[in-house]
Amino acid sequence: MRLERGLRWSIYTIVAALFATGVAWWVLDEGPSTARLYLIAAHGLAAMAFLVALGAILVGHVREGWRRRLNRASGTLALTIAGLLILTAFGLYYVCEAWHPLFTSSSASPGRSCLPLTSCSDDAHDCGRRPC
Numbered sequence: 606m607r608l609e610r611g612l613r614w615s616i617y618t619i620v621a622a623l624f625a626t627g628v629a630w631w632v633l634d635e636g637p638s639t640a641r642l643y644l645i646a647a648h649g650l651a652a653m654a655f656l657v658a659l660g661a662i663l664v665g666h667v668r669e670g671w672r673r674r675l676n677r678a679s680g681t682l683a684l685t686i687a688g689l690l691i692l693t694a695f696g697l698y699y700v701c702e703a704w705h706p707l708f709t710s711s712s713a714s715p716g717r718s719c720l721p722l723t724s725c726s727d728d729a730h731d732c733g734r735r736p737c
């Protein structure tokens with residue numbers, strides 16, 4: 606089942622933008638904070654577009670493909686990866702702040718990792734990532 610051309614290319618573009626901005630933000634760890642701020646803002650914008658695109662394919666493409674038993678394994682894998690990325694993005698906002706003491710050790714802090722795919726600094730919303 607092939608997606609309509611416009612939607613397919615929108616998804617390719619959005620996923621490429623998510624990947625590029627996420628990796629660039631990460632690689633520029635010691636880089637200028639303004640550049641990182643724009644990168645993470647672009648990443649957040651792409652994430653919103655991704656959720657819209659995901660909704661668009663869920664109602665037709667995914668439901669129909671599942672009903673016709675097409676590509677169930679790869680579809681499940683793709684949705685699982687998307688779900689994990691969405692959950693860990695949620696974690697960046699709320700898990701670190703709300704349950705910070707549960708995920709940090711008071712003495713040693715290599716244990717600052719909150720979830721397998723996310724990490725938080727001691728002040729979860731630090732100024733290098735977004736205006737405070």
Ligand code: HEM
Nearest residue numbers: 623624627628631645649652655656690691694697724734
């Ligand atoms: C395509 C692969 C992706 C890569 C490589 C990636 C990478 C990253 C990285 C490195 C960060 C910063 C982590 C930190 O602050 O410690 C981040 C933040 C974030 N990601 Fe992703 N990500 C990807 C996909 C997604 C998806 C699919 C979503 C949601 C639809 C998403 C939503 C977010 C959000 C909301 C943030 C927080 C932005 C902020 O701090 O303002 N990402 N991502």
